[in-house]
Amino acid sequence: MELDVEPVARESTAGIIARQLRAAITTGSLAPGAQLGEAELANQFQVSRGPLREAMQRLVQEGLLRSEPHRGLFVVDLEPEDVYDLYAARTAIESAAAIRVIRADPRPVGELWTAHERMTSAADREDPAAVSDADLEFHERLVALSGSKRLARMMRTLMVETRMCLTALQRTYADVRERVSEHGAIIEAIAEGDERLATALLERHMEDAVRRLAPGTSLFTSRSEG
Amino acid sequence: MELDVEPVARESTAGIIARQLRAAITTGSLAPGAQLGEAELANQFQVSRGPLREAMQRLVQEGLLRSEPHRGLFVVDLEPEDVYDLYAARTAIESAAAIRVIRADPRPVGELWTAHERMTSAADREDPAAVSDADLEFHERLVALSGSKRLARMMRTLMVETRMCLTALQRTYADVRERVSEHGAIIEAIAEGDERLATALLERHMEDAVRRLAPGTSLFTSRSEG
DNA sequence: GATCGTATGATTGTCAACAATCCGCGGGTT
């Protein structure tokens, strides 16, 4: 009697609320710098302040919320400095993921191409929002395919912050065609097992993104300049 | 009137408790798989269950605790699979950190040599515990020097897990001299600005660590074998 | 008029009691 079922009731209330808070931050309905009033939010979620506070502590740990004791919890606002820190962190995670994908046997590049096609078709439809979604979906998929729990967990937080950047700066960044082709090149490098090329392309891809978001600042600027 | 002071009372109760819990897990006084009884712990910390639960949620988010709703919170137990996932994640973070250190101007390698000397002297004294401490201290310092908030936050969690591995497997791993020289080579590569070499050495260093901890398993094994 | 002090309202932090769920044990049945 070997049922392949997954445990029921596997998520705590704090986990559910945390997920929704994360979503609210992603969409921008909780804007950067905004304070999270406990009473109000508790009412919206229809729970008391206890579970809500537990959920918020999770986001504090993630770095999505900033705690000012006896004052309140606030959505972090991303300084220019954070933008490239964020993309540097993504470079670290995604490069490592790419390497793991390359070294897997067989290489699961199929799903990458699938995500890529979604992005291409969104670009053809000239649907900027869908392009951005497919874009991020691709990067998330890459990390998921690495099979690493830890990389995946870190990536989830970084994705929220990335979306924060995009909505905060009101840019579903431009140059659609360029980004599509960059993704394609990355997948090809992965498919061919060229670790050096894949990581180099990823790094360039990130630098381009930073340039598009915050002109002038670059990834890997020395701290003495920044 | 420009005082360079830091805000007072900057840490919440949940943060303090979380830090102590992390320490307890690090030292092994909270062993892998152990359940965290809320009543008992609350008594030890002399707080009520509320703040304690908030602190525990932080560790859940970190992946240091596993939540089974209505049953309790448990310290994660690291499966063999987790050991190399952990070291793969560390490779990702530390390689990225090394690159950032290399690209900084000036390259802050002094602190790395300092940490390295501490490890050397501990090795000369033949003090295994001190060697392990200095070892991890070196890796933590490397990431700190990268100047990346996000890499640093991720690293903190990974360090706790690393110590869990060491104490769980009762190994302050052997081959002291080899590890010391590996660190030295890494610092030299960083000092000379050789990114390829530095990351390659770091990766080999991690693979050696995994081999020492869990013989047979290797970093970057394909999922079809594992 | 500016600054300091104070009162007041609102919000966060903490707690202890209540509700819900789980675990273990004993009794009963087949």
Add this chain to the structure above:
DNA sequence: AACCCGCGGATTGTTGACAATCATACGATC
């Protein structure tokens, strides 16, 4: 003997109330 059922204790989840702290507005003083 094996299994099911249900009860009691223990633990977790949730709640509302209370204490402490913070922000704001108002008035007093120099």
